[in-house]
Amino acid sequence: MKTYEDFLREYAQQNDSLVVMTAENRAAIRNLPPHLGNRFIDVGICEQTMVGMAAGLALRGRKPVIHALATFLTLRAFEFIRTDIGIPGLPVTLVGGVPGFLSDGNGPTHQAIEDISILRGIPNMQVFCPADAVELAAGIPSIIDSGKPCYIRYYGGPAVVDHQPFEYGKAEWLATGTDVALLSYGFLIREVMSARKKLEAAGYSVSVINMRMLSPVDEETILRAGRSHQLVVTIEDHFLKGGLYSIVSEVYMKYLYDHNWGSSETLMMRETNMPYFTYHEDYRLAKVYPIALENRWFKPALLDRVLDHEGFTGEKLAHRIQTELKQKSILPSKN
Amino acid sequence: MTPDKLHELESLALKVREHIIRLSTNGGCFIGASLSCADLIVYLYKEVLSVQPDQVNDPDRDYLLLSKGHDVPALYGTLAELGFFEKERLANHLHTTDSIYWHPNRAVPGIEFHSGSLGHLLSVGAGIAMDMKMRGKKNRVFVILGDGELNEGSIWEACLVAANLKLDNLVAIVDRNEFQANVRTEDLMPLEPLPTKFEAFGWQTARVNGHDFQALETGFNFLPRNTGKPSVLIANTVRGKGLPSIEKRADRWFVNFSQEEVENLLKELHGQAQTQLTSETLMVR
Numbered sequence: 001m002k003t004y005e006d007f008l009r010e011y012a013q014q015n016d017s018l019v020v021m022t023a024e025n026r027a028a029i030r031n032l033p034p035h036l037g038n039r040f041i042d043v044g045i046c047e048q049t050m051v052g053m054a055a056g057l058a059l060r061g062r063k064p065v066i067h068a069l070a071t072f073l074t075l076r077a078f079e080f081i082r083t084d085i086g087i088p089g090l091p092v093t094l095v096g097g098v099p100g101f102l103s104d105g106n107g108p109t110h111q112a113i114e115d116i117s118i119l120r121g122i123p124n125m126q127v128f129c130p131a132d133a134v135e136l137a138a139g140i141p142s143i144i145d146s147g148k149p150c151y152i153r154y155y156g157g158p159a160v161v162d163h164q165p166f167e168y169g170k171a172e173w174l175a176t177g178t179d180v181a182l183l184s185y186g187f188l189i190r191e192v193m194s195a196r197k198k199l200e201a202a203g204y205s206v207s208v209i210n211m212r213m214l215s216p217v218d219e220e221t222i223l224r225a226g227r228s229h230q231l232v233v234t235i236e237d238h239f240l241k242g243g244l245y246s247i248v249s250e251v252y253m254k255y256l257y258d259h260n261w262g263s264s265e266t267l268m269m270r271e272t273n274m275p276y277f278t279y280h281e282d283y284r285l286a287k288v289y290p291i292a293l294e295n296r297w298f299k300p301a302l303l304d305r306v307l308d309h310e311g312f313t314g315e316k317l318a319h320r321i322q323t324e325l326k327q328k329s330i331l332p333s334k335n
Numbered sequence: 336m337t338p339d340k341l342h343e344l345e346s347l348a349l350k351v352r353e354h355i356i357r358l359s360t361n362g363g364c365f366i367g368a369s370l371s372c373a374d375l376i377v378y379l380y381k382e383v384l385s386v387q388p389d390q391v392n393d394p395d396r397d398y399l400l401l402s403k404g405h406d407v408p409a410l411y412g413t414l415a416e417l418g419f420f421e422k423e424r425l426a427n428h429l430h431t432t433d434s435i436y437w438h439p440n441r442a443v444p445g446i447e448f449h450s451g452s453l454g455h456l457l458s459v460g461a462g463i464a465m466d467m468k469m470r471g472k473k474n475r476v477f478v479i480l481g482d483g484e485l486n487e488g489s490i491w492e493a494c495l496v497a498a499n500l501k502l503d504n505l506v507a508i509v510d511r512n513e514f515q516a517n518v519r520t521e522d523l524m525p526l527e528p529l530p531t532k533f534e535a536f537g538w539q540t541a542r543v544n545g546h547d548f549q550a551l552e553t554g555f556n557f558l559p560r561n562t563g564k565p566s567v568l569i570a571n572t573v574r575g576k577g578l579p580s581i582e583k584r585a586d587r588w589f590v591n592f593s594q595e596e597v598e599n600l601l602k603e604l605h606g607q608a609q610t611q612l613t614s615e616t617l618m619v620r
Contacts, residue, residue, distance in 0.1 A: 019469075038469050044499070046492040049458040053496070056462020059448065060394070064462075080489075083452050084459055088441065 004028060004136050004156060008065060009035045011144065018144075019057055023047045023068040025097055028154060047077040054092045055084035063091050063144060070096025070112035070153065071103070074119060081149075086122040091147045094119075099153045100237030101298065101306050102187060108297035112153075117242025119151040120215040126150040127215040129185040132159040135212065138166035155187045161210075171218040177205035179331055180321065181225035181286070183244060184235040185211040191307065192235055194314025195321065202322060204331070214247060222251045226285035231330050233321055235291045237298075237312065245290035252285050259283040289324050291317065336549050344548045347416060348377045349604070352577045354412030354425060356600045362429040363591030364437060365405035367581065371512035371545070371572040372479060373409040378551045379477060379508075380413050388418045391445055397474050398447050398463055402456035403481030404438040406510065410446065411435060419445035454487030457507060461497045464505040464565075475504045483515035486524050491536065494565075498537030501563040507538075509567060510545065512574040517588045517617055533567045545570025580609045586616035 002010075009032060012018040020032055021041045033040045043050045047068050054064035066073075073096045074081070085092045096112060103110040120127050128143055130136035133156040143150045146168070164172050174189070175196055184192045189210050196206045209225055211218065225232050226248075234245040291312070299309050307313045311320055325331050351373050358364045379399055380386075386396040401410055415422040420443065427433030434442035438451035450456050460478040467474055484490065497505050509529070513520050520526050530540040539562065543554035551570070558566040574588075575581035578600055581590070592600065592614050599610040 041465065041500070043496045046496055048454075048489045049461065049492045049496045052455055052458020052489070052493065053462030053465060055448075056459040056464070057466050058462075059459070060463055060466035062466060079452060080455065080458070083449075084455055087449060 001134065002137050003133060004140060005031050007137055007140050008032060011141075012036055012039060015063075017061060017063045019054075019062045019064045021050050021054060021064055021066040023050045023066075023072070025068050027097055028067055028095065028156060047072050048080045051077045051080035051092075051094075052084050055080075055088070055090055058085075058090035058092050059088075063093070065093040065095060065144070067095045067097065069103075069110065070099035070115050071110050074112060074115040074151070078118060081119075082122050085149045086125060089124045090149060093143060093150050093152060095152045095154050097154050099155070100186060100188075101303060101310070101312065102155065103300075104303040104306055105300050107300040111297050113238050113293055113297070114242060115151070115153060116214055116236075116238055116244075117246070120247075121242075122149075124148055125215060126213065127153070128213050129153040129211065130155055131161070131163075131186060131189040131210050131212070132157050134159040135163055135166065135210075138163065139212065142166065142168040153186055157187055157190075160190045161193060163210075166212070169213055169216045169218060171212055171221040172210040173221075174208040174210050175206060177207045177229070179205045179229060180231045180233060180325070181207040181209060181229040182233050182235060182321075183209045183211060183222070183225060183248065185214065185244065186237070188235055188237055188312065191312055191314045191317060195235075195317035198315060198318035199321060202318070204325075211244060214244065217247055217251070219251045222248055223255055223285075226252060226255075226288075229286045231321075231325060232286045232288045233291060233324075234288065235312070235317060238292055240290055240292040240294045243292060245288065245292055248288055252288070255285065256283065287328065287330060289321070291320060336552050341548055344377060344381055347381065347413075348374050350416050351377055351409055351412035352604055353601060354415065355408040356578075356597055356604060358408045358411070358425065358428050359590050359600075360592045360594055360597045363589060364408045364428075365588060366408070366590045367514065367574040367584075367588050368403065368405040368481065368510070368512065369408040370576045370578065370581075371574045372406045372510040372570075373412070373576070374546045374548065375479065375508060375510065375551070375570055375572070376406075376409045376413050378548055378555075380417055382552065383555055384477065385474060386445075388445065391419065395472060395474050398460070398476045400448055400450070400456040400460050400476065400478045401439050402450055402460075402478050403453060403484045403510070404450035405481070406479065407437070407439045407446075410439060411443070414443070414445040453481070453484040454489035457490055457493035457497070460505055460507075461493055461500070461502055464497070464502040465500060467504055468500075468502065473504075475506060477506045477508060479508045479510055482509055482511045482513065482520050482526060482529075485509070485526055485529075486515070494533065494536040494538060497565045502565045503560060503562050505565040506558060507565070507567040509569045510572055511569050512572045514574045514583075514585065514588070517585045519585070529569055533569075537564060539564045539566045540569060541566070542569040542571065545572035546576055577604055578610075579603065580612055587612075588617055590614070
């Protein structure tokens with residue numbers, strides 16, 4: 001299997017435009033220095049300067065791929081990203097290491113759990129959240145060739161699913177059901193697949209959608225999930241505000257507005273006791289249940305313990321979703 | 336420097352200052368910082384930079400980046416006088432029909448990059464310089480920094496990195512007008528001894544009078560090349576230089592003069608009576 005490093009090495013051999021940079025974080029690129037020569041630049045612990053230099057290199061026709069821990073890259077250097085990369089829309093790929101729960105025992109200083117929120121807020125910024133090493137390697141070519149800035153929420157762990165071919169800006173259906181749609185991204189896909197198994201065993205028909213990219217986001221798939229299930233669940237190691245739950249909410253609100261839901265026409269039908277659902281039903285969307293970090297950082301510990309403590313193991317996710325289905329009387333017929 | 340050359344530079348600098356003064360009405364501009372580095376920018380374009388109006392995208396050109404950004408009227412004036420764009424465009428200042436506003440941006444021919452947020456362009460310049468090095472090119476990158484801007488930590492981060500990467504094709508120029516926005520640098524955040532600071536970071540330094548073209552010639556010639564070290568030229572300047580009525584005044588940082596004041600300032604620039612300024616001043620801390 002071709003890895004992320006293999007891709008960068010081969011691409012660099014064929015294109016002198018590729019430059020790999022790091023702010024002393026080599027986990028993802030440790031084998032590249034001997035192959036890249038002076039096109040491998042380690043600036044030391046200087047995230048802002050790395051981003052500014054990447055802009056300068058991009059102005060000269062280079063395609064820098066720059067690495068740092070996700071939290072320091074996206075937060076400390078945020079204004080450099082927004083101002084020097086975002087405003088001119090330069091083709092710089094920002095690779096953030098140990099995002100979300102992957103910072104396990106480091107504590108809140110290292111918890112990049114607002115990265116998607118702030119990065120997707122930059123016009124033209126793409127956001128790619130690979131589920132594993134296979135997806136990372138499959139997605140990186142189209143990211144590099146897009147000629148636009150991109151944030152990669154890096155994860156290079158082993159794959160637990162067989163992926164469909166990577167399609168830029170498209171989500172992937174890993175399982176197709178009719179009751180509940182689980183939407184997620186990144187390494188949590190592993191836990192979500194396990195949650196699906198448990199929910200299916202309990203009698204629910206469950207879809208799993210791997211979002212892959214959160215900007216541009218696959219609105220069509222998000223809408224399809226809402227129209228063909230009773231409940232949509234967003235699962236993410238990110239703050240509730242600004243991540244996938246917010247994205248789904250934005251997509252659904254726009255859809256409902258575009259289809260006149262909640263207009264005076266609808267209200268009139270309610271007031272006159274006309275069955276407004278006949279109007280509504282045409283554009284019905286599932287309820288959306290968010291599983292994310294609500295206004296708090298997570299408890300630092302080894303990853304498996306974090307997942308358990310925060311309720312993100314497959315088992316705990318399944319339990320939380322089942323509880324929600326019962327409490328809100330969604331699909332009361334099951335169980 | 337020959338008397339003819341000196342006269343040519345002084346005449347151009349005078350025209351650039353006229354443009355700056357004309358930009359200080361109908362919305363105004365950051366006049367103090369523009370006047371302090373007008374001579375620097377004129378000297379760079381006439382004597383140092385290898386860049387032509389009809390070859391603004393030539394990869395072998397020299398680059399000038401204005402990191403502090405407020406001095407962009409001096410750059411607009413110089414670029415217009417040297418034919419990078421039509422002088423008439425300066426009348427579009429602060430109109431949505433053009434892209435001539437209070438900070439530099441790439442939509443204006445000859446301007447390499449945008450700024451406005453302090454402490455960015457030494458890093459961007461280092462990236463450009465690094466690319467030139469990787470390609471074995473001889474062209475250079477010049478970055479004008481404000482002295483107040485040196486408060487930003489990212490400047491010193493970039494100094495470390497540029498020295499470590501041996502970017503001797505990178506030249507920083509500090510417009511040392513001794514003012515932050517509206518407080519004297521040495522009163523708010525003392526910077527001296529400035530050359531020592533840069534030297535300690537692995538840079539070569541020279542210090543000159545930034546309004547004396549002979550001195551600038553000496554200074555730029557002094558900066559040695561191919562030494563493996565980036566260079567910094569500390570140019571001692573006067574904020575508001577050329578207009579005694581606003582020189583070194585803390586409250587004339589950003590100004591929006593009346594048409595009458597502008598006419599009087601143009602006369603003052605040419606050695607006539609000092610202007611009685613009545614328009615609002617900035618609050619000084």
